[in-house]
Amino acid sequence: MLLPIIVTFLLAFLMLLLKPQKILRLFKFVCVVPLLLFLYLITYLPAVYQGTKSILFKNEWIPSLGISLDFKIDGLSMLFGLMITGIGTLIYLYAAEYLKRDENIHRFYCYLTLFMGAMLGVVLSDNLITLFIFWELTSISSFFLIGYNTDQEASRKSALWALSLTGLGGFLMLAAFALIGIVAGTYSLNELLAYPDVLLNNEYYYIIIFLLFAGAFTKSAQFPFHFWLPGAMKAPTPVSAYLHSATMVKAGIYILARFSPILGGDTVWNDTLMIVGGITMVMGAVLSVFHKDMKGLLAYSTISALGIIVFLIGIGTETALYAACTFILVHALYKATLFLITGIVDHATHTRDLSVLRGLRKVMPVIAIAGFIAALSSAGIPFTFGFLSKELIYGVSTDGIWTQESIFVLTGIALLTNIFLTSSGFLAGIRPFFGKLPKEFEKIKKPNFYLWFPPVLLSALTLLFGIVPSIVDQSILKSATISVLGTSTQMYLSLWHGFNLVLLLSAITIVLGILLYFAIKPSSRNESRLKGLDDFSPQTILTSIALGIRWFAFRYTRFFHNGYLRVYIMFIVIFFTGIVGYKLFADVPLRVNTEDLSAFRIYEFTVFVITIIAIYFITSTTSRLTSIAALGVIGYSICLIFVFYGAPDLAMTQFAIDTLTVVLFVLVLFKLPPFLKFTNKKIQFRDGVISVCFGILISLITLQALVSPSEKDVSKFYADNAYVLAKGKNVVNVILVDFRGFDTMIETIVLSIAAVGVYSILKYKTQDGEKSE
Amino acid sequence: MELLLVILVGAFYSAGIYMMFRRSMVKLLLGLLLLGNGANILIFLMGGLTKGKAPIIRPENSKFLEVYADPIPQALILTAIVISFALTAFAIVLLKRVYTTTGSDDLDSLNIQDLDI
Numbered sequence: 098m099l100l101p102i103i104v105t106f107l108l109a110f111l112m113l114l115l116k117p118q119k120i121l122r123l124f125k126f127v128c129v130v131p132l133l134l135f136l137y138l139i140t141y142l143p144a145v146y147q148g149t150k151s152i153l154f155k156n157e158w159i160p161s162l163g164i165s166l167d168f169k170i171d172g173l174s175m176l177f178g179l180m181i182t183g184i185g186t187l188i189y190l191y192a193a194e195y196l197k198r199d200e201n202i203h204r205f206y207c208y209l210t211l212f213m214g215a216m217l218g219v220v221l222s223d224n225l226i227t228l229f230i231f232w233e234l235t236s237i238s239s240f241f242l243i244g245y246n247t248d249q250e251a252s253r254k255s256a257l258w259a260l261s262l263t264g265l266g267g268f269l270m271l272a273a274f275a276l277i278g279i280v281a282g283t284y285s286l287n288e289l290l291a292y293p294d295v296l297l298n299n300e301y302y303y304i305i306i307f308l309l310f311a312g313a314f315t316k317s318a319q320f321p322f323h324f325w326l327p328g329a330m331k332a333p334t335p336v337s338a339y340l341h342s343a344t345m346v347k348a349g350i351y352i353l354a355r356f357s358p359i360l361g362g363d364t365v366w367n368d369t370l371m372i373v374g375g376i377t378m379v380m381g382a383v384l385s386v387f388h389k390d391m392k393g394l395l396a397y398s399t400i401s402a403l404g405i406i407v408f409l410i411g412i413g414t415e416t417a418l419y420a421a422c423t424f425i426l427v428h429a430l431y432k433a434t435l436f437l438i439t440g441i442v443d444h445a446t447h448t449r450d451l452s453v454l455r456g457l458r459k460v461m462p463v464i465a466i467a468g469f470i471a472a473l474s475s476a477g478i479p480f481t482f483g484f485l486s487k488e489l490i491y492g493v494s495t496d497g498i499w500t501q502e503s504i505f506v507l508t509g510i511a512l513l514t515n516i517f518l519t520s521s522g523f524l525a526g527i528r529p530f531f532g533k534l535p536k537e538f539e540k541i542k543k544p545n546f547y548l549w550f551p552p553v554l555l556s557a558l559t560l561l562f563g564i565v566p567s568i569v570d571q572s573i574l575k576s577a578t579i580s581v582l583g584t585s586t587q588m589y590l591s592l593w594h595g596f597n598l599v600l601l602l603s604a605i606t607i608v609l610g611i612l613l614y615f616a617i618k619p620s621s622r623n624e625s626r627l628k629g630l631d632d633f634s635p636q637t638i639l640t641s642i643a644l645g646i647r648w649f650a651f652r653y654t655r656f657f658h659n660g661y662l663r664v665y666i667m668f669i670v671i672f673f674t675g676i677v678g679y680k681l682f683a684d685v686p687l688r689v690n691t692e693d694l695s696a697f698r699i700y701e702f703t704v705f706v707i708t709i710i711a712i713y714f715i716t717s718t719t720s721r722l723t724s725i726a727a728l729g730v731i732g733y734s735i736c737l738i739f740v741f742y743g744a745p746d747l748a749m750t751q752f753a754i755d756t757l758t759v760v761l762f763v764l765v766l767f768k769l770p771p772f773l774k775f776t777n778k779k780i781q782f783r784d785g786v787i788s789v790c791f792g793i794l795i796s797l798i799t800l801q802a803l804v805s806p807s808e809k810d811v812s813k814f815y816a817d818n819a820y821v822l823a824k825g826k827n828v829v830n831v832i833l834v835d836f837r838g839f840d841t842m843i844e845t846i847v848l849s850i851a852a853v854g855v856y857s858i859l860k861y862k863t864q865d866g867e868k869s870e
Numbered sequence: 871m872e873l874l875l876v877i878l879v880g881a882f883y884s885a886g887i888y889m890m891f892r893r894s895m896v897k898l899l900l901g902l903l904l905l906g907n908g909a910n911i912l913i914f915l916m917g918g919l920t921k922g923k924a925p926i927i928r929p930e931n932s933k934f935l936e937v938y939a940d941p942i943p944q945a946l947i948l949t950a951i952v953i954s955f956a957l958t959a960f961a962i963v964l965l966k967r968v969y970t971t972t973g974s975d976d977l978d979s980l981n982i983q984d985l986d987i
Contacts, residue, residue, distance in 0.1 A: 662898070662977060663891045670887055695919055697871040705874045712885045715900060724900060735907060738875075743924040743939030744914070750948055754955045758903075761959055765966045766896060784891040792884025799876050799912060807916055812940045816925065817933060826927040828941040833948060844949055851956035858963045 098154040098168035098221060101137055105130065105214035112207040124197075125547065127206055128189035131213060135182035141170050145576050153223060153287060163284050167223035172576025176422060177220040177344075177351055179573065180429050184343045185213050187433075187551035192335040194547035195440060205245060205333070212238035212340065219348050225274040225284040229267065232312075235345050236263040242340060243332045255328035258636075262315045262325045270312025270352070276305050286355065290583070293359045306360055309352065310369060317349025317403045320377040321635035327396040334440030337392060342399045342432040347425060350403065353410050354421065358583030361413055370411025375510050377404030382517035387626065389619035391439040391449040391525050395432065398475070398521045401514055402428045405490065410581075412493055412507075419588040420489035422577040426569065427474065427486040430559045434471035435525045437552040438464055442529055444548070445541045451524060451619035456534030460541045463549050465530035470556040472526025474563065476519035476610055477603055481563040485590050487515060487606070491599040512606060519610025520617065528619075566590035667787065674791050681797060688804050701741060708734040721766060729759040746829045875915050882908025893977050895968065899961050906954045910947045917943030 108130055115123055144152055151171035158166045170178070192209070196202045215238055218231030237260070244256030278284045281295045289296070296302060313319075318326040329341050340346070353370065360366060381401030388394040402424070409421035441464055442457065443449050458465035470481060477487030494507035562569050570590040578586050657668065681687075697705075707730065714727040732755025739748040815836060816828055825831035833841050882904050889901025917940035925941035927934060969975055 663893070666887070666890050694872045695921065697874055701871060701874070705878060708878060709881055712881050712904070715904065716885050716888055721896060724896075728900060728903065731904070731907060735911065738911070739914075741921065742914070742919050743922055744944050744947075745924050745926075747914075747944050747947055747951070750951050754951050758955060758958050761962050765962050784888055788884040788886075788888035788891065791887050792880035792882075795883040795908070795912075796876050796880030799879055799915065802916060803872060803876070807918065807940075809940070812917075812942050815941055816927075816938060820927055820932040826929065828925040828927070828938075829944045829948065832941055832945040837945065840949070844952060847953060848956045851960045854960050855963045858960075858967050861967070 098170070099156045099166055101134060102168075102214055102218055102221070105134065105210060105217065109207050109210035109214060112203050112210055115203045115206070124193040124202060124206060125190065127193065127210075128186050130210065131182045131185035131189055134213075134217070135179065135186060138170075138175065138178045138182060142175065142572060145170055145172050145175050146572060151287070151580070158224075158227070162226075163224075163278065164226045165224045165285070166227055167285065167287075168221045169223040169287060170221065171580045172573065172578070173351070173354055173422075173580035174220045176426065176573050176577040177347065178217060180347075180426065181213060181216050181220065181344050184339060184429060184433050184555075187437075187554060188335050188339040190547050191338075191437060191440070191551045192333070194545060195335055195444065196333060201245075205242075208238050208241040208245070209336075209339070212242065212345070216344055216348065220351055223286050225277065225286065228286075229271050229274055232270070232316075232348065233264070233267050235348060236260060236267055236316075239263070239329075239340055239345055242336045243329045245333055245336065246331065249331065252331040255325070255331045259325045259329050262322055266312040266315025266322070266349075269308045273305050273308035273312065276301050276308070280305070286359075289359050293362075293583075296360060297362065302360075302363070303365060306363075306366055306369075309356060309360070310373075313349035313352045314373060314407075315349070316352075317346050317407065318377075318400050319349070319373050319404065319407055320380055323377060323381065323400045324634060324636040326400055327393055330392040330396050334392070334436060334443060337395075338433045338436030338440065342395065342436055343429040346399065346403055347406075347429070350406050350410070350421075350425065353407065354418075354581045357410060357413065357418070357581050367411050367413050370407050370413075372411075374404045374406070374408030374411050377401065378408055378514045379404070379510050382514040382521065385521040386517055386524065386613065386617050389451045391442070391451060391454075391529070392436075394451070394521055394525055395435055395439065398518055398525075399428075399432055401518055402432065405511075405514065409490070409493065414493065414496065414498065415578075415582060415586055415588060416489065416496060417493045418581045419574070419578045419586065420486060420493050422574050422581065423489055423590065424486040426562075426574065427482045427559075430555050430562075431471040431474040431483060431522070434467055434552045434555040434559070435475070435522070437548075437555070438468045438471070439525065441544050441548050441552070445544065446538055451528055453535070454529035454538075455532035456530070457538065457541075458530040459534050460538060461530075461543060461549075463553060464544065467549075467552045467556040468526035468530055470526075470560055471552075472522045474556075474559045475522030475526070476607055477515065478607060479563075480560070482559045482566075484563060484603070485566055487603055488599055489590075490515075491602045495598055495602070508602065512602060515606045516609045516613060519606055520614035523611070523614040524617070524619065528614075667784075670787060670791050674787070674794050677798070678790075678794050681794070681801070685801060687797070687801070689800055701738075704734050704737050722763070725759055725762045725766075728762070729755060732758070744829075746827070871919060872915065875911055875919075879908050879912050879915065882911065894975050895965050895977055896975060898977065899958070899965065902961075903954065903958060906950065910950055913943045913947055913950075 112127070141152060151169055154168040156166035156168075158164050189206075189209070192205065193202075196205055199205065212235060215231045215234035219228055219235060222228035222231060240256045240260040243259050244253050246252040274284065277289070277296060280299050280301055281289055281292070283289065296305065299305075315322045315325075326341060326346065330337050332341070378401045381397045381399070381404055385394050385397035385401060388397065406421050406424055406428075409417045409424065439449060441461070442454060445461070446454065446457075448454065474481035474483035477483045490511055491508065494511045495504055499507065567590070574590070575586065575588065578588065711727040711730040711734065715724045715731070718724050718727070732751060736748045736751040736755070739745075739751060815832055819825055819828045819831040823831045823835040825835065886901045886903075886905035886908060889897045889904060892898065892901070920937055920939040923936065923938050925934075925938045925944065965975075
């Protein structure tokens with residue numbers, strides 16, 4: 098299984114080599130790639146047929162971190178894998194015609210193939226880390242596909258929104274995976290399935306599931322993260338059909354379904370999913386019917402459908418999971434059809450405005466039939482696949498396990514959602530084709546084979562599965578349900594349950610849905626009314642948070658990086674004093690080593706006093722010359738200290754260097770004007786306090802350091818060997834020129850570089866233009 | 871004597887930092903030199919003070935027979951003094967050059983981006 102996925106990725110990059118101008122026709126054959134993958138997956142169908150077995154492909158990757166490229170096929174993977182490759186084949190075919198005038202079509206196919214490979218990776222990975230990598234790849238390839246029309250700002254913006262939200266969710270999900278790995282000691286889904294109790298009874302359980310929810314909800318556009326999905330409709334229609342209705346947005350669903358047997362069963366898990374799914378499904382359905390843009394409408398009905406699936410997984414009973422699996426397939430089939438039809442209509446008429454589009458059945462009858470079937474399926478009319486899933490959903494909501502009130506609430510929201518979904522399905526699939534054909538659309542050419550074949554095939558499947566459900570029921574849906582449920586099931590799809598409450602609810606849905614369809618006239622007024630809601634939408638809130646962060650970053654940078662060197666130094670000093678001072682006083686008992694201190698003579702004290710006075714002069718004088726003289730005084734005082742305490746070499750060096758420094762200062766800087774008084778007393782006082790604190794801290798640290806005597810081993814080595822090894826009796830000199838001779842050589846180089854620098858600066862003539870006024 | 875030197879180190883550090891907080895470039899350089907002096911004294915202090923006994927072996931011996939001052943801090947400080955001179959010399963000419971070009975000793979007057987000119 099590793100090989101096909103790697104080959105898919107390689108092929109994705111090979112697509113870039115296809116030059117669109119010359120071999121446009123070639124792209125019609127690219128659909129062989131998903132088709133082969135589809136057939137390859139089909140070969141494993143018998144193996145997972147009964148749902149009890151799963152096939153594991155083991156590939157080592159980074160065993161020391163527990164990361165592997167293990168792949169697993171079970172019922173759930175099979176369901177998703179077949180959807181991805183099957184619908185993928187049709188989308189590949191469709192896009193070749195849809196984008197045939199696009200000169201970047203090779204890039205489009207690259208992104209699309211990358212996406213398909215990543216998506217297959219997500220649903221087939223057994224290792225959580227690998228799964229995460231593929232998951233992020235779907236986000237990234239989706240970013241490129243949404244932003245495919247790079248010349249449109251709206252398209253780029255939507256792509257960024259989608260990437261930021263799904264990326265954020267993915268990041269949180271990675272945290273969930275890491276926690277799972279820490280708690281359970283394995284990243285393998287297969288092993289996790291074997292011991293679900295490890296996670297269920299852990300203290301981190303709630304953190305794990307909420308991090309996981311964050312990933313799944315952002316990807317699957319659940320409230321309040323739903324808003325990126327309508328924005329993603331800026332993508333070319335084949336992308337919307339593939340990614341944003343049939344596959345990618347179902348990745349979140351896949352994660353929830355995959356983890357149901359591992360993490361499910363807790364009431365928090367169930368309630369959260371039911372509440373979020375419930376809100377999403379009602380909100381999406383209600384909002385969908387007010388859109389006049391076909392894609393906008395379909396986007397919201399997709400959100401609603403995803404909500405339904407999350408809701409069903411949240412309920413988590415055998416029937417509910419069976420309904421969820423069925424509805425995943427039902428929805429993929431009819432929603433892809435509707436999107437593809439939208440694309441055809443858009444292609445032919447250059448509008449997706451439902452208030453304009455009428456009567457197209459006269460110019461494209463085949464498409465009209467496909468749309469009709471898809472709409473019926475979304476409404477759940479008998480003999481379409483949608484009917485079966487609708488029956489199941491009502492079966493779940495009226496299940497005997499609920500209390501009277503629960504049945505009332507659950508059935509209520511299911512009914513409300515389905516009514517609105519029915520009419521939005523009708524609006525998208527039926528409305529453009531019926532009524533009177535406007536004059537400007539009479540001359541439309543019939544769509545060619547590559548465009549009409551995919552939606553027609555999908556709608557034919559909708560019909561076929563609706564009439565003979567056993568084709569998909571026992572082979573895929575049942576085994577998928579078993580993977581989600583964790584135990585075996587006896588459920589099966591049947592066309593006829595007899596006259597009962599469920600059938601009555603279905604009938605009510607259809608009747609009310611049709612009434613609603615006739616009551617709603619798509620118009621700009623409805624859409625502009627929806628705009629009013631924008632003020633409260635999560636997108637507005639997130640945008641203001643993003644702007645707030647930008648504002649904060651700006652202020653923060655202005656505060657810390659204001660370009661004034663002294664302010665930088667001040668921050669460093671303040672933080673150093675604060676942190677080190679705190680540590681010093683909090684952790685170290687302050688001691689003073691009184692034993693080893695030596696006494697001082699009067700001349701030493703005199704030197705000390707002179708130094709202090711010189712330091713005071715340097716800091717307070719306004720005369721440049723005074724400060725330079727004070728610097729010289731300080732240098733000579735230090736020189737004296739070196740003389741007193743056995744460092745004649747130091748004393749000589751210090752003496753020479755200080756003389757030179759003072760001479761240089763005087764020679765070069767003497768002509769400069771006296772120091773200007775830039776700062777007022779208040780700032781001087783502030784700086785004084787900060788620097789005195791810093792000085793006191795340094796003194797305290799020095800005192801503490803004196804408590805523990807320094808190691809003398811190295812000194813002893815040098816002293817003992819100075820003569821023996823290096824034939825020198827002045828140990829300091831021997832260290833400098835012999836033991837550490839290389840250091841001294843490099844130091845000489847540094848001095849030479851400085852000398853060259855000094856020389857070149859002195860020689861450099863200022864050009865007139867450089868002189869500022 | 872250690873206590874006096876400890877106070878001296880503190881004084882050098884405070885004065886150095888205080889000078890670096892000023893706007894004048896010359897003061898910045900003076901501050902840097904004061905800090906350097908402080909650091910030298912600090913290193914010297916850490917080696918332990920030994921009065922009047924330079925780390926020089928007597929001509930007649932091949933080894934130290936009595937107490938001697940720690941040679942390592944001295945070697946370090948010697949290097950530091952020389953390097954700081956290189957820095958000072960370079961900085962002084964650079965300051966001069968900046969002053970002749972901009973006519974100012976004020977650090978803030980250099981704080982102009984190209985865009986503003």
